[in-house]
Amino acid sequence: MIKVSDNVYSVGVIDRDVRMFHGYFTPIGTTYNSFLVLDEKVTLIDFVKEKFTEEFLKNIEEVLRGRTIDYIICNHVEPDHSGALPTVTAKYPNAMVYGTANCQKELKAYYPNAQYNFTVVKSGDTLNTGKYHFSFIPMPMVHWPDSMSTYLQEAKILFSNDAFGQHTGTGELSDTDKGLERLLDRAGDYYANIVLPFGMQVTKLIEAVSAFDIQIICPSHGVIITKYISEIVQKYISWSKNETDEKRVLIVYDTMWGTTEKLAEKLQKEYTDKGFQVEAVNLTKQHYSYAMSRALEAKYIFVGSPTLNNTMLPSVMAFLTYMKGLKPKGRIGKAFGSYGWSGESINQINDLLASCGFEMQEPLKAVWNI
Numbered sequence: 001m002i003k004v005s006d007n008v009y010s011v012g013v014i015d016r017d018v019r020m021f022h023g024y025f026t027p028i029g030t031t032y033n034s035f036l037v038l039d040e041k042v043t044l045i046d047f048v049k050e051k052f053t054e055e056f057l058k059n060i061e062e063v064l065r066g067r068t069i070d071y072i073i074c075n076h077v078e079p080d081h082s083g084a085l086p087t088v089t090a091k092y093p094n095a096m097v098y099g100t101a102n103c104q105k106e107l108k109a110y111y112p113n114a115q116y117n118f119t120v121v122k123s124g125d126t127l128n129t130g131k132y133h134f135s136f137i138p139m140p141m142v143h144w145p146d147s148m149s150t151y152l153q154e155a156k157i158l159f160s161n162d163a164f165g166q167h168t169g170t171g172e173l174s175d176t177d178k179g180l181e182r183l184l185d186r187a188g189d190y191y192a193n194i195v196l197p198f199g200m201q202v203t204k205l206i207e208a209v210s211a212f213d214i215q216i217i218c219p220s221h222g223v224i225i226t227k228y229i230s231e232i233v234q235k236y237i238s239w240s241k242n243e244t245d246e247k248r249v250l251i252v253y254d255t256m257w258g259t260t261e262k263l264a265e266k267l268q269k270e271y272t273d274k275g276f277q278v279e280a281v282n283l284t285k286q287h288y289s290y291a292m293s294r295a296l297e298a299k300y301i302f303v304g305s306p307t308l309n310n311t312m313l314p315s316v317m318a319f320l321t322y323m324k325g326l327k328p329k330g331r332i333g334k335a336f337g338s339y340g341w342s343g344e345s346i347n348q349i350n351d352l353l354a355s356c357g358f359e360m361q362e363p364l365k366a367v368w369n370i
């Protein structure tokens with residue numbers, strides 16, 4: 001339990017061991033953040049993953065000191081944020097749950113047997129808990145249809161749910177702990193792997209919250225942001241527009257016998273010599289979601305695979321499938337690879353990168369060796 005500001009407490013949990021989030025590798029775990037706001041009425045904002053329910057209830061009770069929960073704001077139904085709902089609503093049966101219409105639908109689907117009272121909210125609606133007022137800001141598709149942010153007017157806190165989130169499960173509490181670079185690294189990794197397809201919706205969210213004086217951002221994963229609010233909002237604006245670094249190259253590849261790696265090294269040297277900042281990711285050594293996080297600000301994305309049984313290596317196909325779904329825009333691509341006799345992988349990679357809307361360079365090929 002951590003005090004965020006007067007009458008606002010963080011009651012979530014740290015999941016140090018989780019390593020996989022719907023295909024996204026989380027090397028340092030994450031947190032499931034939840035907040036309790038004490039006023040004449042008591043409000044709980046979001047829950048935690050089901051397996052942490054017991055620890056979560058203890059955190060809540062420590063803050064409540066015998067009081068009850070009157071209101072629950074459910075900003076997002078995904079099980080990492082709502083898993084504890086059936087137990088919490090059973091324990092506090094008089095609490096009214098607030099969420100979007102899509103939230104109501106999705107909760108019914110996930111927890112058909114849970115008993116709770118639900119009020120649908122829409123943009124502009126507010127909840128008065130005594131001296132505090134909450135404003136609801138639906139943010140559909142950041143990153144599910146139900147998603148919503150909530151602003152606590154008097155404390156100037158934005159409970160932003162997955163927006164501005166970071167998978168950082170190391171016990172860091174605030175953006176002041178390890179500084180701006182760390183915050184942007186973790187937030188960028190999260191943005192690239194989860195939020196990237198929804199640039200338009202992020203723009204709408206930023207417009208909607210620009211009316212508010214925000215002193216604290218409490219996302220549903222990672223650290224609470226107090227010091228670097230304008231920096232992270234600026235980064236979100238930039239990422240939402242798919243702005244990239246014109247001098248940054250990402251090379252993603254895999255290899256069986258080393259020739260495709262030699263091609264990667266050749267490209268790395270060529271572009272480094274031209275003054276580009278080049279990073280190469282070998283998919284045998286790094287997860288494709290790490291490669292995706294490195295793609296966030298790279299103007300050039302080069303992808304290589306040898307030909308294996310008339311196609312590319314599965315690791316490279318996995319990366320390309322994943323990246324295509326995340327819809328990076330405005331990139332320059334290049335396919336490369338080695339082959340022995342038929343060489344299909346290179347054209348297949350070329351076509352997949354082109355289908356992402358990338359402007360394509362001539363492929364680079366090598367027969368057996370260079």
Ligand SMILES: Cc1cc2nc3c(=O)[nH]c(=O)nc-3n(C[C@H](O)[C@H](O)[C@H](O)COP(=O)(O)O)c2cc1C
Binds near residue numbers: 258259309310343
């Ligand atoms: C199991 C296996 C299957 C292969 N299948 C093909 C193929 O279908 N078409 C082709 O042109 N080369 C094929 N090759 C040859 C490789 O593409 C070739 O050895 C290439 O140089 C390997 O590149 P690398 O050194 O980057 O792994 C195959 C090689 C192996 C080991």
